Amino acid sequence: MQSNAPTSPAVPDEVIEAITRLRAPIAISHVVPDADALGSSLATVLSFGSDGRDFKLALPDGSLSQRLAFLAELAGFSIASADDFARADGFVVLDTAKKKRCNVGADLKQTDWSAGRPVINIDHHEGNTRFGDINWIVGDAGSTCELVFYLLRAAEVPITPAVASLLYAGIQTDTLGFSLPSTTAAALHAAAFLIESGADVALLGERLGRSQRKSEFELLRVVYANTKIVGEGDIAYSFAGYDEIHDAGCTAADIDDQISVPRSLDGVRLAMLFTEGRKGATRINFRGSGDVTVVDLASEFGGGGHSQAAGAVVDGTLDEVIAKVIRRAKEYIKKFS
Ligand SMILES: [Mn+2]
Structure with a gap:
């Protein structure tokens, strides 16, 4: 109508x-x-x-x-x-x-x-x-x-x-x-x-929409290079450490859209970006596609947001946080058939 x-x-x-x-x-x-x-x-x-x-x-x-x-x-x-x-x-x-x-x-x-x-x-x-x-x-x-x-x-x-x-x-x-x-x-x-x-x-x-600063471009290069696919090909994540972010000429304030890199992979239903914009704390951006929602997953780590776009900040080094969250994500995605 x-x-x-x-x-x-x-x-x-x-x-x-x-x-x-x-x-x-x-x-x-x-x-x-x-x-x-x-x-x-x-x-x-x-x-x-x-x-x-x-x-x-x-x-x-x-x-x-x-x-x-x-x-x-x-x-x-x-x-x-x-x-x-x-x-x-x-x-x-x-x-x-x-x-x-x-x-x-x-x-x-x-x-x-x-x-x-x-x-x-x-x-x-x-x-x-x-x-x-x-x-x-x-x-x-x-x-x-x-x-x-x-x-x-x-x-x-x-x-x-x-x-x-x-x-x-x-x-x-x-x-x-x-x-x-x-x-x-x-x-x-x-x-x-x-x-x-x-x-x-x-x-x-x-x-x-169409232009990137050189610094944003350099950070994207890192995010592409660090992208991994896990699970049955339906989970993808990437990460950027403190030095990688700052060496690119960026700061914590410049992290946002880069989640679109792991999210864009065909077949991925749950995408995550782990970034250490400030030392000792890892920020996670979560995105869900299809029927996969992510706000509950973000909440488990003290965060929140929209049903398919959420975030959290977790204390700990990048490696620790990635290991913990990916382990949980593999379980979490099973509830979506
Ligand atoms: Mn808004």
Whole structure:
């Protein structure tokens, strides 16, 4: 059945009311922000940061990847300092499933940084713990940027070309270039509207889809070389050690899309990427294909995420963590026939 108007989730009035009431809010997304996290939080800051409102963005040093730095340059904004956190009157958290994943910086992370002030939680992770005072969680939305698009429309906030580009960036990347099942008619309608509003499709396609920095290219070379197939050919993983990441010219902030290498192998239903961006801790990205979900596997190691795209950080050396997780993964995949 076809319809002219794609169904989009209704935006709760309390979300709009709560945001418009704030005078000095801070937008926060998750650690190692991807384009959806960065796009949705920047778009929120730019769109609601006027009207006498002093809207700042939490973006601790070292958390911006080389690849996404251009998104931050699309428009002016201010980064929240510790003083800003102390005097903020509320927080809008975007694309972040758990409060401990909030990208507030190492020092604030140890504290009760919201300290009784309202937290508005906007996200599309099914497993979001609803840690906000107001929670708008739409598990079947393809991206948080898509939700912020509906929010701006419902709040009747004009969408500038810069905001259109930021939101388009998140929709494009969280749907893997409009290729995942989350590429719904509603997502494409949102993207079409954003193009009409001035999203720079050529720039975003080039920077997010078609080009690699030399450093990212060098890291991919490592990830290809380290890729192994295990199990009955349906599990693949790769890894990059601390020195390999840094010798390539990258840091922990640059690890994200490289999981697409082991994932792309024909027949692989469970893919993992193990990286030691910081010494002594191994980050794991999990991806499932077909009927294989990975969020439960990630949870076993203290992580979480979406049903087929999840992550975890495990203490221990790369070798130890790989051995432990691969052993478990071989058992885990048996429940999917
Ligand atoms: Mn997202």
